[in-house]
Amino acid sequence: LQPQIGFQCRVYLAPSNYGDMAEACVGSSTNDSLRVLKIDGTDPVVIIEPYPKGAVEWSPDGEQLAFVANDEQGIRQLFVWIRNNGSIRQVTNVNSEKDISFSTLSWSPDSKWIAFHSNNDLCVLKLENGEVKCFKGYISAVGVKPARAPNSQSIIFSSNRVGKLVLGDTELVWDLFIISMPDGTITRVIYFIVLNNIGGIKLMNTFEVRY
Numbered sequence: 001l002q003p004q005i006g007f008q009c010r011v012y013l014a015p016s017n018y019g020d021m022a023e024a025c026v027g028s029s030t031n032d033s034l035r036v037l038k039i040d041g042t043d044p045v046v047i048i049e050p051y052p053k054g055a056v057e058w059s060p061d062g063e064q065l066a067f068v069a070n071d072e073q074g075i076r077q078l079f080v081w082i083r084n085n086g087s088i089r090q091v092t093n094v095n096s097e098k099d100i101s102f103s104t105l106s107w108s109p110d111s112k113w114i115a116f117h118s119n120n121d122l123c124v125l126k127l128e129n130g131e132v133k134c135f136k137g138y139i140s141a142v143g144v145k146p147a148r149a150p151n152s153q154s155i156i157f158s159s160n161r162v163g164k165l166v167l168g169d170t171e172l173v174w175d176l177f178i179i180s181m182p183d184g185t186i187t188r189v190i191y192f193i194v195l196n197n198i199g200g201i202k203l204m205n206t207f208e209v210r211y
Helices: none
Strands: 008-013 020-026 033-038 045-048 056-058 064-070 076-082 088-090 103-107 113-118 121-126 131-135 154-159 170-180 185-197 200-207
Touching: 008 056, 020 056, 020 064, 033 064, 045 064, 056 103, 064 103, 121 154
Parallel strands: none
Antiparallel strands: 008 020, 020 033, 033 045, 056 064, 064 076, 076 088, 103 113, 113 121, 121 131, 154 170, 170 185, 185 200
């Protein structure tokens, strides 16, 4: 595989039965691109060009590719490329990036929902109708994706929703939560405390697993 010269490219492998990947390249204000191509670099299909850097994620069935890009008004939206016909569907209609943003995309196993972090919230998008439900104040660790249960009926994610614990110089509190879908009931299942003191980092954790 030969990446585009002068660009920084990131590869997203599709499920193995397809033998291809998405490649997001940035490095030029006019020629950045998101494309799908074979593992050996052949048969490239350009999804969007120019492409503003943003989250990219394949659906578990490999039939759809979710990505973040600007709409005609320059507002970041969530789009889905559909493999079987090559069409692109805008699945959100955000009025302002102050209202919602997109990071750490995570598909449900049945490829019907996408969970993502938006500012200080955790949001869930239903692809069928574009409905977005956000759970306020669930700040996520950078780069940590929410995960779906195999039956697609619950989401587990980390957050410092409980807040900071003041016992030393700098302290962070991170918990694991489960959201039951579609009603949105949230349960804290594991409680972590990470203390960053002058003497180094100490990890303390207690478990509150509920069944």
